[in-house]
Amino acid sequence: MRKRLDSLRVQLLLLIIGSLLVAQTISLWLFVDERGLAVRAAIGAEAAGRAANVALLLERAPPDLHASILRAADSPLARFRIDPQAAVDHLDHRAKGAVEARIRSLLGAEDSREIRVELHEVERAFPPMKMMPPQMVAEHKQMMHDKISGLELTLSIALAGGTWLNVDTRFQRPPLQWPVFSAVSFGLTAALLIGVACWYLLARLTWPLRRLAQAADSLGRGEEREPLPVAGPSEVRDLTDTFNRMQERLMRTVADKTRIMAALGHDLRSPLTALRVHAEMVEEEETRDALVKSIEEMQDMVERTLAFARGMAISEPPETVELGKFLTELKRDMVDAFQLETDAPLQIRLRPNSMRRALRNIVDNAVRYGEGVEVTYTREYDRALILVRDHGPGIPDTQLEEVFEPFFRVETSRSRETGGTGLGLSIARTILRSHGGDITLRNHPDGGLLVRLDLPFSQSFNHQERTRS
Known part of the structure; x- marks a missing residue:
């Protein structure tokens, strides 16, 4: 799951989806606010219209009809009354301009009476109107079962004779709708x-x-x-x-570089052979033996150089092999046997001939310097591990890395029979690194040397494994 989230495609998709969600949320918030403003303006205009009409009607009707007019204008959320004082005692309110303009447009352009407007938020129950009919009181109680969280609009309109028409109206905020x-x-x-x-x-x-x-x-x-x-x-x-x-x-x-090394080693063979012939013609035995020995050492170095150049060659095409079967065939082909513990089948991509040569060098070293060689393999995350252990004396810790240098030998004699050529581990590491892997050495706590070879699986194989899992 974490690898999928690390994918560039998934991260870009999540970024796009997140951006769309944020943009949609902002647009919804703006839409809800615009909806509230529109409802507030509509209710304020409706309340202003009713108040202006009631004020005109009261001024034109006889005083004995005023009470009936006020009762008829009342509603569960609107109350009309005539008082000697204005209910709005201060004039600085945000909704005054629009509401007052609406009232004056209905009263007439020449009307200059004082109009006061007050608008504020409330969150409390609204008591029933005085002299409200029983059915309206029941309706009001049903509507006021819960406290209203909304807006309260109070209007004070000056009437002829020094009285004031005070109007209290409340309206609930529009519910949030998806x-x-x-x-x-x-x-x-x-x-x-x-x-x-x-x-x-x-x-x-x-x-x-x-x-x-x-x-x-x-x-x-x-x-x-x-x-x-x-x-x-x-x-x-x-x-x-x-x-x-x-x-x-x-x-x-x-x-x-590989071609130059191979050509150099090959071209040195001819002059060395000629020197060997001339050395054999020297009559003095001691001088002849010294010359022949030096020439043989030079020929040995040339052969080692050619072997190292062949180890660096990477022209062999890679193949997908089953690791357990590959090691079993190697065991069968080698003269010096070793113990092999097979594990679950592991498909791995490698160059068979090169890898066989690297393993031969490692196992030969283990057989030469140790005894009871054991080879095991396993899988560790996305890499295949091959472990080669012997029960010999091991290698000093200070030389665990030096043994990979070309021509370096832990055995200090100059005999090829006892010390080898000093190129086996160097060639093996070159081959392993050309596969994208590596070789490490460490002394086993129970004695002997443990060689660890790690090889990566091919990406195509890894992809198939992840798909199946």
């Missing part, structure tokens, strides 16, 4: 944007990068590959083209 159409449109937009456009664009971006990563892994294992096709965005095309040039230069450099 906009179904907006949600559906968001879902369709996200599906089209992500499923079609983004997925195609991200695939066009990530597939060349994935292919480039596989090619880099293959190059690290020494596999020769054709140049990658240049595709994708301009940055990815530049990266692919740069990788192709780098791969060509590296392969050419390695091939040139």
